[in-house]
Amino acid sequence: MGIISRGFSGHRSEGGDRLPPGQYLEHGFPVLSAGPTPHVPLDRWEFAIATETETHRWTWQELTALPTETPTADIHCVTKWSKFDTDWEGVSLDVLFEDVESSAEYALVHSYGGYTTNLPVEDLLDGKAWIAYRYDGEELAPTHGGPARLLVPHLYFWKSAKWVRAIQLLDEDSPGFWETAGYHNYGDPWREQRYEGD
Numbered sequence: 576m577g578i579i580s581r582g583f584s585g586h587r588s589e590g591g592d593r594l595p596p597g598q599y600l601e602h603g604f605p606v607l608s609a610g611p612t613p614h615v616p617l618d619r620w621e622f623a624i625a626t627e628t629e630t631h632r633w634t635w636q637e638l639t640a641l642p643t644e645t646p647t648a649d650i651h652c653v654t655k656w657s658k659f660d661t662d663w664e665g666v667s668l669d670v671l672f673e674d675v676e677s678s679a680e681y682a683l684v685h686s687y688g689g690y691t692t693n694l695p696v697e698d699l700l701d702g703k704a705w706i707a708y709r710y711d712g713e714e715l716a717p718t719h720g721g722p723a724r725l726l727v728p729h730l731y732f733w734k735s736a737k738w739v740r741a742i743q744l745l746d747e748d749s750p751g752f753w754e755t756a757g758y759h760n761y762g763d764p765w766r767e768q769r770y771e772g773d
């Protein structure tokens with residue numbers, strides 16, 4: 576007995592300390608979408624950050640002319656899969672917020688197609704979030720949020736809005752699609768904040 580048990584207990588033991596509580600390691604890249612994949616032609620695509628008083632807008636050309644970063648991140652879906660070392664390229668939210676003047680503490684992220692998700696503004700800043708438009712050395716696939724998605728890997732992956740269209744800054748928190756449906760308002764995978772009340 577004892578001799579073969581370690582390392583042979585299946586995928587649930589794989590991942591070690593990098594796996595948040597209750598998660599298992601996934602090697603594929605599942606697609607999770609609450610609705611159909613929206614298709615927006617790049618010449619009509621835009622990304623915006625809106626404060627109470629002004630809206631900053633980037634066309635596709637403007638966004639992709641900005642300096643990029645190439646974060647490698649572990650991602651954690653609330654349905655319990657985690658994927659290690661995902662490779663992205665995109666624009667840091669720090670760059671996009673450079674000229675944004677606002678004391679608002681909350682963000683509501685809007686996607687093409689109508690999906691929304693909320694998070695504190697501070698979780699978008701200081702190297703924690705990107706507008707990603709390349710994955711694994713290729714254009715981001717439409718099913719995974721292409722042309723561009725929010726990437727905020729330190730929170731459950733539902734916060735990483737695919738087909739991102741705008742970030743609205745608010746003085747009061749406003750729950751998004753899953754947050755309204757009983758999921759946790761913040762969603763820290765390391766504190767296993769899956770559902771409201773966790």
Ligand SMILES: Nc1nc2c(c(=O)[nH]1)N[C@H]1C(S)=C(S)[C@@H](COP(=O)(O)O)O[C@H]1N2
Pocket residue numbers: 604605606607608609610652653686688690718719720732733734735736737738
């Ligand atoms: N616009 C939009 N963004 C979304 C979703 C969605 O349904 N619509 N699903 C979320 C959820 S629950 C997860 S786990 C990830 C899945 O991203 P993937 O399909 O690239 O794995 O996207 C998140 N972003």
Ligand SMILES: [Mo]
Pocket residue numbers: 607652653654732733
């Ligand atoms: Mo998810």
